[in-house]
Amino acid sequence: MREMEAVIGLEIHIELQTGTKIFCGCSTAFGAAPNTQVCPVCLGLPGHKPVLNQKAVEYHTRAALALNCEIVPYTTFDRKNYFYADLPKGYQISQYFHPMGVNGHVDVNLNGETRRIGIRQIHLEEDTGKLLHPGEITDSPYSLVDFNRAGVPLVEIVTQPDVRNAEEARLFLQKLRSIIRYVGVSDCKMEEGSMRCDANVSVRPSDSVEFGQKTELKNMNSFRAVARGIEYEIARQTELVRGGEPVVPETRHWDEARGITRVMRTKYLATDYRCFPDPNVPPLECDPEWVARIRQSLPEPPDARYARLVHDHGLPAYDAEVITASRAMADFYEQTVDLFNEPKTVSNWLMGEVSRCLNAAGKELEETALAPQQLAGLLQLVQKGVISGKIAKEVFEDVFQTGRDPETIVKEKGLVQIADEDELGAVVDRVITANPKVAEDFRGGKERALGFLVGQVMKETRGKANPQLVNELLRQRLRN
Numbered sequence: 336m337r338e339m340e341a342v343i344g345l346e347i348h349i350e351l352q353t354g355t356k357i358f359c360g361c362s363t364a365f366g367a368a369p370n371t372q373v374c375p376v377c378l379g380l381p382g383h384k385p386v387l388n389q390k391a392v393e394y395h396t397r398a399a400l401a402l403n404c405e406i407v408p409y410t411t412f413d414r415k416n417y418f419y420a421d422l423p424k425g426y427q428i429s430q431y432f433h434p435m436g437v438n439g440h441v442d443v444n445l446n447g448e449t450r451r452i453g454i455r456q457i458h459l460e461e462d463t464g465k466l467l468h469p470g471e472i473t474d475s476p477y478s479l480v481d482f483n484r485a486g487v488p489l490v491e492i493v494t495q496p497d498v499r500n501a502e503e504a505r506l507f508l509q510k511l512r513s514i515i516r517y518v519g520v521s522d523c524k525m526e527e528g529s530m531r532c533d534a535n536v537s538v539r540p541s542d543s544v545e546f547g548q549k550t551e552l553k554n555m556n557s558f559r560a561v562a563r564g565i566e567y568e569i570a571r572q573t574e575l576v577r578g579g580e581p582v583v584p585e586t587r588h589w590d591e592a593r594g595i596t597r598v599m600r601t602k603y604l605a606t607d608y609r610c611f612p613d614p615n616v617p618p619l620e621c622d623p624e625w626v627a628r629i630r631q632s633l634p635e636p637p638d639a640r641y642a643r644l645v646h647d648h649g650l651p652a653y654d655a656e657v658i659t660a661s662r663a664m665a666d667f668y669e670q671t672v673d674l675f676n677e678p679k680t681v682s683n684w685l686m687g688e689v690s691r692c693l694n695a696a697g698k699e700l701e702e703t704a705l706a707p708q709q710l711a712g713l714l715q716l717v718q719k720g721v722i723s724g725k726i727a728k729e730v731f732e733d734v735f736q737t738g739r740d741p742e743t744i745v746k747e748k749g750l751v752q753i754a755d756e757d758e759l760g761a762v763v764d765r766v767i768t769a770n771p772k773v774a775e776d777f778r779g780g781k782e783r784a785l786g787f788l789v790g791q792v793m794k795e796t797r798g799k800a801n802p803q804l805v806n807e808l809l810r811q812r813l814r815n
């Protein structure tokens with residue numbers, strides 16, 4: 336059988352967090368009651384006059400530069416005409432003729448190998464409204480429409496067909512989200528729809544230079560769904576091609592519950608959107624100096640930061656990757672290291688306890704009140720021997736929940752480590768007396784028996800004993 340390979344290109348829509356919509360002053364906040372964030376402009380009522388939101392252009396430019404795109408200085412805002420119930424004006428305003436960002440790329444790390452995914456273009460456009468079908472949210476027997484989302488600024492990012500498998504697609508999307516969040520233009524929440532991805536998938540014999548016929552996948556609401564959808568589609572097409580059947584050009588819907596894709600619409604003929612520049616929105620020319628100022632204002636990108644943490648801080652590649660994936664995490668890490676200069680210890684805590692508590696609370700670091708001063712303070716208490724590493728975890732849990740100062744918690748709960756020889760010695764003696772058989776095993780050369788005794792002392796002191804001292808005292812006493 337001939338070896339087959341997949342070819343994948345992604346189209347991603349990301350909502351820009353501009354506060355107000357792209358052509359009017361309506362709020363873009365997510366989750367408001369339906370049709371409460373609308374006006375004549377975003378409803379396309381007769382006589383409406385769109386006025387371009389400068390911040391949307393700025394955010395587009397930030398995103399385009401972060402994706403290594405060239406900025407096209409001249410653009411028009413073009414009407415893309417089609418009829419659909421969620422499109423109040425009967426057209427969407429988009430940059431059809433002159434996408435403002437082109438020829439970019441994103442590097443993805445797959446199994447230690449860097450794969451470069453080309454960005455064909457990134458352009459600015461407006462979002463549509465949202466249909467609520469029977470059974471969704473209301474119990475209406477009809478489909479209802481919510482126009483709160485109509486006119487929210489979007490960037491659409493189109494990749495080159497450079498992706499070769501589902502895992503690479505998932506890694507690309509995660510990297511893309513990280514980059515866009517770094518430059519602060521969107522929260523990229525797939526579950527809330529502020530980041531949405533369509534995947535174009537085709538297969539071909541591995542030795543072929545031509546692409547196969549593609550299908551387009553829609554409705555994947557998580558990174559996992561994108562990967563599953565692509566995997567399913569590759570398998571489906573591979574089977575068709577091997578059986579000598581044609582792949583039909585169509586748009587397919589990913590059914591998350593059933594784990595399959597099925598046909599939404601067939602597209603033998605390209606839709607004619609009859610695009611033309613919107614006569615109500617003048618063409619835009621961006622001043623190169625303005626673009627240069629935006630470039631200046633961008634934060635250090637995740638790739639550069641990753642390299643710095645590996646080379647200057649001596650972090651392992653894995654740690655640096657996890658920490659720089661989110662700007663909030665990377666900022667938190669660096670601020671903590673400024674106060675407590677042990678990079679690997681700080682990294683261990685961020686990837687361990689901090690992440691565990693965040694996951695349990697279902698929160699992002701930036702949504703909590705946790706401060707670098709608190710983590711650094713806690714680590715200093717451990718370093719000074721005031722508390723043990725085990726107790727530190729307990730204290731951290733409290734800091735995380737209550738936002739209180741670690742030192743206060745330690746004092747209040749009486750968690751100060753027992754490092755007093757007499758006090759610990761008494762406990763050690765009791766433990767040895769209570770476990771004569773284990774003590775004998777150790778004396779007989781069974782080194783592992785000591786671990787059990789240390790454990791018992793820890794248990795008696797509720798984790799407060801200084802572990803080194805416990806070890807010393809046990810050995811000292813068992814030698815005699």
Ligand code: ADP
Pocket residue numbers: 342343344345346493494495496497535536537546547548549
């Ligand atoms: P269309 O004309 O159908 O809109 P485009 O050429 O505009 O197709 O490409 C849309 C997206 O599909 C891009 O992300 C592109 O990389 C991807 N793409 C194009 N051809 C293929 C193919 N044969 N297989 C997979 N993806 C493809």
Ligand code: ZN
Pocket residue numbers: 356359360361372373374375376377378486
């Ligand atoms: Zn409006």
Ligand code: MG
Pocket residue numbers: none
């Ligand atoms: Mg196209």
